[in-house]
Amino acid sequence: MALDRTITADTDAEKSRELRANALWMALGIAALIVAPHFVYPLFLVKFLCMALFAIAFNLLIGGGGLLSFGHAAFFGGGAYIAAEAAKVWGLPFEAAVLAGTATAAFLGVLFGAIAIRRQGLYFAMITLALAQAVYFLALRLPFTHSEDGIQGVPRGWLLGIVDLRGNLALYYTVAGIFLLGYLFVWRVARSPFGQVLRAIKDNRPRMISLGYPVDRFILLNFVLSAALSGVAGSLKALSLGLATLTDVDWSTSGEVVLMVLLGGLGTLFGPVVGAALTVAMDDYLAGIGIPVPVVIGLIFIAVILVFRRGIVGEILHRLRH
Amino acid sequence: MSLNGLLAQLLLGLINGSFYAMLSLGLAIIFGLLGIVNVAQGAFYMLGAFIAWMALTYYGIGYWPALLLAPLLTAFVGIILERTIISRIYQLDHLYGLLLTLGIFQVMQGLFVYWYGTAGLSYSTPSPLTGGHNLGFMYLPNYRAWVVVASVAICFGTWYGIERTRLGAYLRAATENPTLVRAFGINVPLLVTAAFGGGVALAGLAGVLAAPIYQVNPLMGGNIIITVFAVVVIGGLGSILGSIVTGLTLGVLEGLSKVFYPEASSMVIFAMMIVVLMIKPAGLFGTER
Numbered sequence: 001m002a003l004d005r006t007i008t009a010d011t012d013a014e015k016s017r018e019l020r021a022n023a024l025w026m027a028l029g030i031a032a033l034i035v036a037p038h039f040v041y042p043l044f045l046v047k048f049l050c051m052a053l054f055a056i057a058f059n060l061l062i063g064g065g066g067l068l069s070f071g072h073a074a075f076f077g078g079g080a081y082i083a084a085e086a087a088k089v090w091g092l093p094f095e096a097a098v099l100a101g102t103a104t105a106a107f108l109g110v111l112f113g114a115i116a117i118r119r120q121g122l123y124f125a126m127i128t129l130a131l132a133q134a135v136y137f138l139a140l141r142l143p144f145t146h147s148e149d150g151i152q153g154v155p156r157g158w159l160l161g162i163v164d165l166r167g168n169l170a171l172y173y174t175v176a177g178i179f180l181l182g183y184l185f186v187w188r189v190a191r192s193p194f195g196q197v198l199r200a201i202k203d204n205r206p207r208m209i210s211l212g213y214p215v216d217r218f219i220l221l222n223f224v225l226s227a228a229l230s231g232v233a234g235s236l237k238a239l240s241l242g243l244a245t246l247t248d249v250d251w252s253t254s255g256e257v258v259l260m261v262l263l264g265g266l267g268t269l270f271g272p273v274v275g276a277a278l279t280v281a282m283d284d285y286l287a288g289i290g291i292p293v294p295v296v297i298g299l300i301f302i303a304v305i306l307v308f309r310r311g312i313v314g315e316i317l318h319r320l321r322h
Numbered sequence: 323m324s325l326n327g328l329l330a331q332l333l334l335g336l337i338n339g340s341f342y343a344m345l346s347l348g349l350a351i352i353f354g355l356l357g358i359v360n361v362a363q364g365a366f367y368m369l370g371a372f373i374a375w376m377a378l379t380y381y382g383i384g385y386w387p388a389l390l391l392a393p394l395l396t397a398f399v400g401i402i403l404e405r406t407i408i409s410r411i412y413q414l415d416h417l418y419g420l421l422l423t424l425g426i427f428q429v430m431q432g433l434f435v436y437w438y439g440t441a442g443l444s445y446s447t448p449s450p451l452t453g454g455h456n457l458g459f460m461y462l463p464n465y466r467a468w469v470v471v472a473s474v475a476i477c478f479g480t481w482y483g484i485e486r487t488r489l490g491a492y493l494r495a496a497t498e499n500p501t502l503v504r505a506f507g508i509n510v511p512l513l514v515t516a517a518f519g520g521g522v523a524l525a526g527l528a529g530v531l532a533a534p535i536y537q538v539n540p541l542m543g544g545n546i547i548i549t550v551f552a553v554v555v556i557g558g559l560g561s562i563l564g565s566i567v568t569g570l571t572l573g574v575l576e577g578l579s580k581v582f583y584p585e586a587s588s589m590v591i592f593a594m595m596i597v598v599l600m601i602k603p604a605g606l607f608g609t610e611r
Contacts, residue, residue: 068417115596118603122359122416123555127599130552134592141585251548255424262421294432301425305418306410 022187025270033176042172043240048280049179050237055260055272057229060186061222063267069223070125070254071112071132072230075105077249078135079231080238084151085144087239094157098178098235105231106224108135113223117216129251136249150245154238175236182229187269189225198222252294259297262304265311274313328581329460335577336570337466337535340473341367343569344528345550346557347480348521350565354497355517356412358419359559362403364547365430366522368540370396370529372434375445375538385448389530396526397519404518409511427543434540442537469531476527477566484562493517552595558608568606 036045058072083101086092092100116127139145146152156166159174189195201208201215209215238244247253256279264275279297286293308315345363352360373392377383383391403426411418447465454463484490496503496510504510529542536542550569557568572591580587598606 068420115599118599119555122420125417125420126359126551126555127595129548130555130592130595133548133552134589137588137592141588251544252428255428258421258424292432292436294428295436296432298425298428298430298432301428302407302422305422305425306407309414309418 030180033180037169037172042168044280044284046168046172046175046240047237048277049175050233050240051257051260051280052273052276053179053182053236054230054233054257055264055276056183056186056269057226057233058257059261059267059269059272060189060229061226062261063190063269067117067120067219067223068125068258069116069128069226070251070258071116071128071130071135072227072257073249073251073253074112074132074135075108075227075230076234076237076253076257077139077244077246078108079105079234080244080248081139081145081151083235084154084238084244087157088151088154089144094159094174094239097157097239098232101235101238102228102231105234106228108231109224109227110220112227113220117219117223129254132249132251132254136246136251139246139249145244145246148246150243151238152243154242154244156239156242171240175240178232178236182232183269183273186229190269194218194221256297259301259304261311263300263311265314265317268311268313268317271311271313275311278312326460331577331581332574333462333466333470333577335574335580337469337473337573338576339570339573340470340477341528341532341546341569342550342553342573343477343566344473344524345546346553346565346569347477347562348524349550349554350559350562351480351484351493351517351524352521353559355493355514356408356419357416358408358423359416359551359554360518360521361420361423361547362426362430363423363522363525363550364543365427366396366400366525366543367529367532367546368434368543369399369430370526371445371533371538371542372438372529372540373526374530374533375443378445385530385534389527392530393523393526396529397523400522401515401519404515408518409515427547431540431544438540440539440541442539445533445538447534465534469535473528473531474570476524477569480524481562481566549591552591554605555595556591556598556605558605561607564605564607 054072054076057075058069061067061069061072079101081101082104083097086097086100087094090100112128112131115131116124119127140147144151156171159170164170197208197213197218201213201218205215234244234248237248260275260279261272262275263271263278264273265271282296283293286296304311310318345367348366349360349363352358352363370392373395374385374388377388377391378385407426408419408422411422451465451468454461454467456462484493492503492508492513496508496513500510532542553569553572554565556572557564572594575594576587576590579590586593
């Protein structure tokens with residue numbers, strides 16, 4: 001699929017240079033994460049990190065296997081609902097609630113994946129969209145989700161029974177830590193033999209089939225990983241902001257995550273983070289001055305596809321290389 | 323469950339089904355020639371309903387002129403968008419077309435939500451078609467009967483136009499092999515633009531027909547387009563007749579499920595999609611490609 005250009009180093013020298021550069025950027029990123037809450041309102045950063053994690057999870061699917069899902073809101077929102085229910089009604093602690101949300105998303109991922117990977121390309125996008133809409137209707141109808149109201153007033157609780165998360169700074173550093181783990185996880189997966197096989201499948205599926213790889217199983221596993229990570233993001237969002245609503249499972253959320261990744265740069269590791277930062281900041285700014293957000297989001301969609309399909313980070317990388 | 327209620331739901335299902343059929347028919351025509359799954363089809367459906375509403379509210383133009391005016395204006399908007407924006411990405415992967423038309427959809431829906439809110443506006447049933455007839459076994463509202471007859475006629479008219487006329491033959495040929503058709507001296511880009519206009523006009527027409535039954539609401543397009551996608555996955559994008567038959571059948575099934583198990587009625591089409599994907603992944607009328 002032409003949607004993605006993952007860049008891989010070929011020689012050992014290039015590889016070690018890339019690793020060093022990566023380590024440098026990673027150190028800078030961690031430093032930025034540590035000092036950020038002293039400059040920006042922590043809860044805004046928490047929201048950004050949740051969306052960034054969601055975007056990274058989505059990118060995992062596009063980057064490996066090259067599948068464009070249009071139903072990722074189901075995993076994000078499904079995770080959010082169950083985590084919220086777990087913390088509020090079942091009285092589970094923070095980490096258990098996140099795990100419950102993640103498990104739910106992974107389970108949905110298995111179901112969706114088993115059905116959707118029977119088709120590729122456009123059909124895959126339409127099938128995931130339709131399945132996610134079925135989850136939306138469930139969220140509308142099931143009693144525990146409270147329909148239009150959603151689950152509100154979710155307590156944040158304590159992390160491992162030690163850290164009180166009611167303080168915004170404690171919450172921020174917890175979310176930042178989980179985000180970092182998620183980022184490293186995706187980075188590791190992309191460089192693992194598993195990630196290599198996925199890229200090869202994307203480049204030449206028939207060849208991988210004839211080489212004897214269980215192609216569908218690889219793609220399904222990647223899909224489930226992506227879904228589970230989206231569930232982590234949704235759970236964190238629900239627990240941090242204290243609510244899970246229909247917006248989380250709405251197809252506009254699926255569209256928004258596509259935009260974040262597209263804007264930042266499809267298939268680049270850091271692009272989704274940049275895209276998420278811009279989108280979250282824009283949502284916040286536009287809501288303040290009364291310009292309709294969906295119109296602007298739509299216009300950005302059009303502009304990105306017509307003018308810079310590589311996305312911001314992708315375009316920068318491209319310029320640096322040529 | 324009374325027979326009357328059952329038949330009323332069946333009729334409503336048939337109406338919904340004919341809207342599904344018209345929308346997926348437009349999708350199939352556009353997909354065939356442009357290779358694009360037009361998400362904005364939902365927005366054009368909404369636009370058709372709004373044009374009818376605006377014509378009546380602001381200019382006093384009634385239902386019957388709107389039935390012609392709205393599809394024409396919708397097609398006009400569609401053709402402008404096709405020429406200025408969509409035609410730029412034909413050489414790219416099909417998925418970009420999906421994303422681009424999603425952007426167009428969001429702009430259109432967002433603007434109408436901004437202008438008119440999400441409460442919905444009512445559009446009264448045109449005067450000769452108010453009321454209904456008591457057929458003895460059921461009460462048949464005149465307007466609903468008209469919608470079924472009109473939309474089924476439009477669907478099969480479109481089918482006839484594509485499968486049985488010379489222009490339709492050009493269209494099918496250009497779908498099959500655009501380069502060769504161009505070599506025969508037929509203006510394929512013009513044909514592509516016309517097909518886009520036609521496909522979009524079908525959505526606009528469905529919007530006008532829907533206006534008196536449902537409220538005119540900016541969100542009406544988003545709600546229906548996802549269901550239409552599921553219909554398209556079930557039927558397969560390839561066939562014109564397939565779109566019509568699948569759309570009508572699924573509408574009726576949905577109507578029936580409202581009678582027997584209302585809680586699941588919104589899910590029944592998605593459930594059907596899953597079953598079809600398990601048995602015949604290419605869709606009922608589709609071919610693997």
